[in-house]
Structures are given as structure tokens and as C-alpha cells.
Amino acid sequence: GENVEQHPSTLSVQEGDSAVIKCTYSDSASNYFPWYKQELGKRPQLIIDIRSNVGEKKDQRIAVTLNKTAKHFSLHITETQPEDSAVYFCAASTDSNSGYALNFGKGTSLLVTP
Amino acid sequence: SAVISQKPSRDICQRGTSLTIQCQVDSQVTMMFWYRQQPGQSLTLIATANQGSEATYESGFVIDKFPISRPNLTFSTLTVSNMSPEDSSIYLCSVGLTGDTQYFGPGTRLTVL
Numbered sequence: 001g002e003n004v005e006q007h008p009s010t011l012s013v014q015e016g017d018s019a020v021i022k023c024t025y026s027d028s029a030s031n032y033f034p035w036y037k038q039e040l041g042k043r044p045q046l047i048i049d050i051r052s053n054v055g056e057k058k059d060q061r062i063a064v065t066l067n068k069t070a071k072h073f074s075l076h077i078t079e080t081q082p083e084d085s086a087v088y089f090c091a092a093s094t095d096s097n098s099g100y101a102l103n104f105g106k107g108t109s110l111l112v113t114p
Numbered sequence: 115s116a117v118i119s120q121k122p123s124r125d126i127c128q129r130g131t132s133l134t135i136q137c138q139v140d141s142q143v144t145m146m147f148w149y150r151q152q153p154g155q156s157l158t159l160i161a162t163a164n165q166g167s168e169a170t171y172e173s174g175f176v177i178d179k180f181p182i183s184r185p186n187l188t189f190s191t192l193t194v195s196n197m198s199p200e201d202s203s204i205y206l207c208s209v210g211l212t213g214d215t216q217y218f219g220p221g222t223r224l225t226v227l
Binding site: 034036100106 | 155210
């Protein structure tokens with residue numbers, strides 16, 4: 001089955017700096033890669049996603065890049081703010097008999113200090 | 115996106131008992147999934163809830179322990195049976211609205227004593 005590795009497990013940056021979180025996946029058939037943000041005690045919220053026919057996608061301060069050859073994808077947050085502090089999860093999905101079931105990385109705890 | 119609700123939001127149960135968690139969506143959806151998130155951990159898929167047929171379980175999860183129902187396109191239940199303290203987790207449903215995009219319910223925080 002699919003195995004998603006995520007690094008780093010914790011990340012501390014100063015407000016205004018950039019943050020980068022990296023993920024690798026094992027199944028070359030994976031074709032959908034979402035990123036979720038989870039604040040303490042709350043549900044995971046989809047913040048951005050990318051599909052295998054696209055190399056990069058940007059939404060304001062957030063961008064995601066995908067390298068299918070190397071089987072890795074990354075989340076980039078620019079001009080970080082304290083409210084960006086949360087746990088971020090990457091995931092990979094393949095269209096299978098289980099539908100588009102998501103396989104998650106272990107998460108990155110991001111702390112943005114003022 | 116859709117409005118997804120779960121009941122109960124939290125519960126404290128005694129070992130050996132069972133708890134049924136409900137997931138309701140305000141619109142018809144094709145795909146519904148159940149995930150488990152153990153304290154401080156990532157999300158693990160338990161099963162895909164299929165409307166009109168048996169759920170599809172992931173490795174390590176079995177129907178006797180986690181029976182699932184999906185009577186229609188807006189509702190699903192997950193039962194955690196014969197609970198032990200190791201079942202203490204947050205249980206989340208998610209729905210697929212358009213193809214592969216998934217949105218999560220608020221979760222049910224279960225504590226087993």
C-alpha cells in the first residue's frame with residue numbers, strides 16, 4: 001500500500017519567515033495530494049491540493065509543488081503569521097476500489113513566533 | 115463545501131461496551147470515509163462506507179470490531195464494539211464531494227475507561 005513520509009515533525013519559524021514541509025510517497029499510481037491544517041481540538045481543514053497533471057499550485061501565501069519523478073511534494077508558506085501555527089498533514093490518494101482514500105503523513109507541528 | 119455533523123461530539127465509555135457514532139451531511143455525497151486519530155497522531159483510514167453494500171475495510175480493521183452502516187447518500191454510522199482503553203481516539207468521518215476532494219466532520223472524541 002501507499003506510504004507517505006513527512007518531514008520535519010516540528011518546525012519553528014519567526015513571523016514573516018517562510019516555512020517548508022516536505023513529503024514523499026511510495027505508490028507511483030497516486031495522483032492526488034492534499035494538505036490539511038489542524039488546529040488544536042479542531043477538525044483537519046483542507047488548505048490546498050494538487051493533482052498529478054500539475055507541477056505547482058499557489059493560493060495567496062500558500063503554494064504546493066509536486067515532483068512525480070522523484071515522488072515528492074512540498075508545502076510552502078510565505079510571510080508566516082502566528083495564526084499559521086498548527087499541525088499540517090500531507091496525504092496521497094489513488095483512485096482504487098476504496099474510492100479516493102487518503103494516506104496521511106505523520107504531521108508537522110508548525111510554530112510561528114512573533 | 116458541505117455541512118458535516120457528527121454525534122456525539124465526545125463520550126466517556128466503560129470497557130466492554132459499544133458506541134455508535136453518527137455522521138450526517140447536508141447534501142448527497144458519493145463517498146464517505148471513517149478515520150481514526152489517536153492522541154497526538156496522524157489520521158488512519160478505518161474503512162470506506164459504501165451506500166447499499168458492505169463497507170471496505172483497511173488492513174488492521176475488521177467488521178466485527180467496527181461495523182459501519184450507510185443507508186443513504188447523506189448518513190453513515192460507525193460502531194466501536196467491545197471497547198478497550200486502546201480504542202480511545204478521535205473518530206472522524208469525511209465526505210468526498212467532487213471526485214477526490216475530502217472534507218472532514220468535527221470528530222467524536224472517545225475515552226474508554
